[in-house]
Amino acid sequence: MSQKEYINPFSQVSEIYAQKLDDASMSGDIVLLEQLVCEIERTLPDVDAASQARLYYSIGTVYSDVAQAKSLSHEKSIRKQLYAFRKSVGIIEDEEYSKEEYGPYVNPFKCLLYTNYGNTLCSCGRNIEAIAQYKKAINIYPLFGMAIGNLGRVYQDYGVMDYDDGHQDYFHYFAYSLLKKAVECKDPNTHKAAKDCFLRAMAVYIPQYVEGFLQKDLEIPQFSYENCEEKMYREWAVENNLFLNTLNDLPVVELCFATDVLQLPDMIVSIDAKPIFHGMFNQIKQEYVYARYQYYLSLQFREEVHYADKETHLINFADFPQYGIRIEQLKSAFKTLYGLFDKIAYFLNSYFELGIHERDVSFNHIWLTGFGAGKNHYEYKNVLNHKENFALASLYWISRDFYDKFEDSPNPRLKRISDVRNALEHKYVKVTNGWFPARVNGEIDDLALYVTEDELSALTLELMHIVREAIICVSLCVHVEEQKNRDQLQNKLIMPMPLMEYDDEWKL
Numbered sequence: 438m439s440q441k442e443y444i445n446p447f448s449q450v451s452e453i454y455a456q457k458l459d460d461a462s463m464s465g466d467i468v469l470l471e472q473l474v475c476e477i478e479r480t481l482p483d484v485d486a487a488s489q490a491r492l493y494y495s496i497g498t499v500y501s502d503v504a505q506a507k508s509l510s511h512e513k514s515i516r517k518q519l520y521a522f523r524k525s526v527g528i529i530e531d532e533e534y535s536k537e538e539y540g541p542y543v544n545p546f547k548c549l550l551y552t553n554y555g556n557t558l559c560s561c562g563r564n565i566e567a568i569a570q571y572k573k574a575i576n577i578y579p580l581f582g583m584a585i586g587n588l589g590r591v592y593q594d595y596g597v598m599d600y601d602d603g604h605q606d607y608f609h610y611f612a613y614s615l616l617k618k619a620v621e622c623k624d625p626n627t628h629k630a631a632k633d634c635f636l637r638a639m640a641v642y643i644p645q646y647v648e649g650f651l652q653k654d655l656e657i658p659q660f661s662y663e664n665c666e667e668k669m670y671r672e673w674a675v676e677n678n679l680f681l682n683t684l685n686d687l688p689v690v691e692l693c694f695a696t697d698v699l700q701l702p703d704m705i706v707s708i709d710a711k712p713i714f715h716g717m718f719n720q721i722k723q724e725y726v727y728a729r730y731q732y733y734l735s736l737q738f739r740e741e742v743h744y745a746d747k748e749t750h751l752i753n754f755a756d757f758p759q760y761g762i763r764i765e766q767l768k769s770a771f772k773t774l775y776g777l778f779d780k781i782a783y784f785l786n787s788y789f790e791l792g793i794h795e796r797d798v799s800f801n802h803i804w805l806t807g808f809g810a811g812k813n814h815y816e817y818k819n820v821l822n823h824k825e826n827f828a829l830a831s832l833y834w835i836s837r838d839f840y841d842k843f844e845d846s847p848n849p850r851l852k853r854i855s856d857v858r859n860a861l862e863h864k865y866v867k868v869t870n871g872w873f874p875a876r877v878n879g880e881i882d883d884l885a886l887y888v889t890e891d892e893l894s895a896l897t898l899e900l901m902h903i904v905r906e907a908i909i910c911v912s913l914c915v916h917v918e919e920q921k922n923r924d925q926l927q928n929k930l931i932m933p934m935p936l937m938e939y940d941d942e943w944k945l
Contacts, residue, residue, distance in 0.1 A: 571591065771900065
């Protein structure tokens with residue numbers, strides 16, 4: 438395709454507004470910034486979709502400055518930024534804009550969008566989701582310095598967060614490598630201020646650590662599996678970043694990271710304490726692993742009908758719904774994953790001694806200070822403060838994504854996940870192959886919620902990533918609290934109390 442055949446989908450109006458916002462931001466003209474944001478928001482309904490994506494992105498990039506000038510809270514600023522970036526992502530990731538003729542214009546825009554969206558996610562504690570955004574930018578342009586450097590900074594933070602000494606070394610190794618690459622890159626979008634920031638991040642490492650480890654070749658143990666079926670499963674899961682293993686967030690795919698090694702950190706308890714938290718965490722992990730495997734099985738098309746499906750009498754309809762063990766495995770994975778949010782809430786209620794009545798515990802309610810109306814109202818014994826624990830912050834923002842409206846609507850993807858979950862649990866869902874879209878408008882069946890298999894599969898994978906992030910953050914938030922407890926008891930004798938590991942041979 439020649440240069441003349443490329444098409445810029447962004448209107449001149451959106452480009453002019455974007456430039457005006459950049460100029461006002463660089464000059465520090467907050468009054469003009471606020472005026473431009475208001476003017477752009479009035480203009481949005483009148484421009485085409487691609488230009489809306491461009492304008493939403495521009496609002497997201499400058500809104501922290503606007504919020505500061507208007508004395509808005511950090512939370513309100515984050516909500517606005519997340520909303521704007523997600524609106525932009527939702528538009529520009531439409532299949533229409535993946536066409537080759539838009540590439541030279543859309544791909545650089547996506548790099549900037551994913552990077553700035555990742556930066557906002559980092560600022561509210563969602564480092565794992567931010568990593569995914571930086572990787573998306575680097576996959577488009579491997580030399581994009583801003584994404585490379587910011588990914589390095591997140592890995593550096595991850596190295597501090599992860600309480601496993603061996604894991605810390607891995608994260609710092611990749612952090613240093615990526616920061617160095619960003620500082621040395623020739624990408625013109627990586628401005629000097631950013632490179633100076635990346636240099637300061639590199640400077641925290643002492644010379645002995647740099648020379649003795651960070652600059653040497655990294656030796657990663659190589660794993661192999663004789664069972665081909667197991668090998669395929671583990672390769673699929675590690676490539677999709679689905680293991681409960683913080684190392685599965687690194688930018689390399691290695692089978693030695695294809696294990697669910699995540700556990701709770703060392704905890705300080707009384708001598709007569711019961712191991713209830715380890716028991717709960719075991720169950721949360723096991724249900725996640727089961728859901729992941731059920732989802733994997735749902736992706737495997739069979740050459741013949743499963744024997745459990747044979748001679749099951751069912752009625753066919755003109756909307757051609759899909760039935761069978763494989764579809765039920767997909768539904769089961771989805772429902773199991775969603776149910777883990779309330780189990781996580783149950784864990785947090787017990788660990789932080791919130792005092793929420795068992796029937797009232799939910800992933801939404803744990804962030805309140807009390808619950809119930811009138812005579813049934815009661816105040817919680819303790820209150821979760823996500824501002825004092827970075828891992829709790831991630832859990833907090835995941836919950837807000839599901840339950841709150843950001844601007845005019847909740848997160849549209851998570852709203853759809855919630856709607857599908859409610860229908861699966863309490864109503865009636867028909868999964869179709871999508872061949873007859875005109876037949877799912879209620880003409881055949883006005884009681885069912887229709888979802889195509891492709892959509893349900895995509896939603897389940899997205900849900901699995903969110904649940905994985907939440908489970909990892911449960912472990913990390915406990916580590917933060919246990920460090921506080923240890924600091925308070927630093928002059929007291931703490932005796933070790935080892936727990937026996939559950940052997941694989943017992944899982945028959």
